[in-house]
Amino acid sequence: MSVAAGLTLTRSTVLGLFFIQRYRFLTIDQFARAAGMKRPAASDQLRVLERHGALGHFGNVGMRGYGKTPKVYFLKRKGYELLLRESDIPPDLIGSHKETFVEAKWSPQMFHRLHTVDLLIAAEVAIRSRPNLSMVRTFTEYRRVKRGTQIARETTDFVGTEETPENRIIPDAAFVLENVETGRRGLFFVEMDMATERIVSTITRDHRITLHFKIMQYDRYLQSGRFAKTYAPFGEFRFFTLLFVTFGEARVENIRRAVHGLPAELAAYYRFTTFELASEDFLGPIWKTRSINDNERYPLVR
DNA sequence: GTGACTCTGTTGGAATTAAT
DNA sequence: ATTAATTCCAACAGAGTCAC
CATH class of the missing domain: 1.10.10.10 (Winged helix-like DNA-binding domain superfamily/Winged helix DNA-binding domain)
Incomplete structure (x- = not known):
């Protein structure tokens, strides 16, 4: 051309x-x-x-x-x-x-966003090499959309019926994957953990609380069923899978230990892996569940 | 200052594709 | 089939910062 x-x-x-x-x-x-x-x-x-x-x-x-x-x-x-x-x-x-907001130029958040995009591209590339799969839609935290009169982050949602700040949840990214042979669709959320001191944790001095809280929010989100309504235009979802990505195997284990006390019956809806493995083969057998006793690595789709 | 990092852009040539 | 143009890529040079 x-x-x-x-x-x-x-x-x-x-x-x-x-x-x-x-x-x-x-x-x-x-x-x-x-x-x-x-x-x-x-x-x-x-x-x-x-x-x-x-x-x-x-x-x-x-x-x-x-x-x-x-x-x-x-x-x-x-x-x-x-x-x-x-x-x-x-x-x-x-x-x-x-x-594109040219005045923004560069902010520390940019590193986190670029890593999130890295993951989504890794997913896109992995999906492209499997003809039975198709990426239906992607969502990212940094894209803004109009919700009524307000402009909100694309992935913003609430874990309860009340739209209060305590109930707000903003996944870093989300995507909908379809198996074109069976027509079945899956909903995935992505959390990219940069393993650096966030502003919040330098104030509260407790790193684990914020991570623990975040995962707990996802538990509430799962149980509320609100995600199903929010993402209804893209498929019928009875659950979602949260993909938690961080740096280094040690941190994966630390986080799994930190959230050990949370309800075991929800553990299967979580997957943990390192950034390195996710970049290499996003759909490969690289994902651990939330149960600390389960050291098996699973692929995201069969 | 020096070397080890993080990046980008340039250079020249190999491989591919298009034109005659 | 030969030639010309594109496209792609490895190697290297340049620019910024950090630790020493």
Whole structure:
């Protein structure tokens, strides 16, 4: 496919652009994985697209305590129109264009968001290699949607009927997976744990309480059944699975121990693994359940 | 300052694809 | 079938920060 401006779009480039549109922004490595290219090729493509005004970027600046931050590309209006015009992807699948908050540039939260996107892309890539599976829909904490008059985070929901702050739950990400052969769908939530001191824990001085609380909220969410109503447009769900991802096997075990006291009958709805394993083979046998005695590793789907 | 990290961009050539 | 253009990629150089 060629465009008047002398810019050529390959299949893989279009695929990468589509994923920038889906997740709002991607690093070079994420683009490479999503598009099925190696890093330098992805880097080339992205720079050319930026020169043509299809993409913008933020990041790639020095930051105290880190070195250099990754360069993060987002789709500009022109790039969005390019994607609509030059690809054969149905417009309703592409969705509408969202202006990217350029003034935000870089915040510490960005690391967490990029890791969440890493997980979703790992899931997308793993699903792509299994023809019987299809990613129906993805949701992320950082995308905002209009709920009535308010603008809320896409994954915001409540664990009880009362919409109070104590009942609020905001998963980092969610996705709906379908087995196209059986037509069955599964609902998954994702928690990306960065293993760094959060602001909250430096105030309360107790790290375990916040994690414990978070998992407890998910227990209440499971029992409330409210998720079924919220995600009804995407399928009929009687339960969900929470995927908890963190760094290092030791921390996985620590967390499993920390939530040991929670109801055992809900343990099966939880899966724990490390970021490294999840990036490699998201659908592989890498997931442990919540019961501390069960050291078996299970795949997410059969 | 130096070396070990974190990143990106450039360079030149191999592999693929298109054109004649 | 040969040539020309693209596309992809490995290796390397450059830029920022940290620990020493």
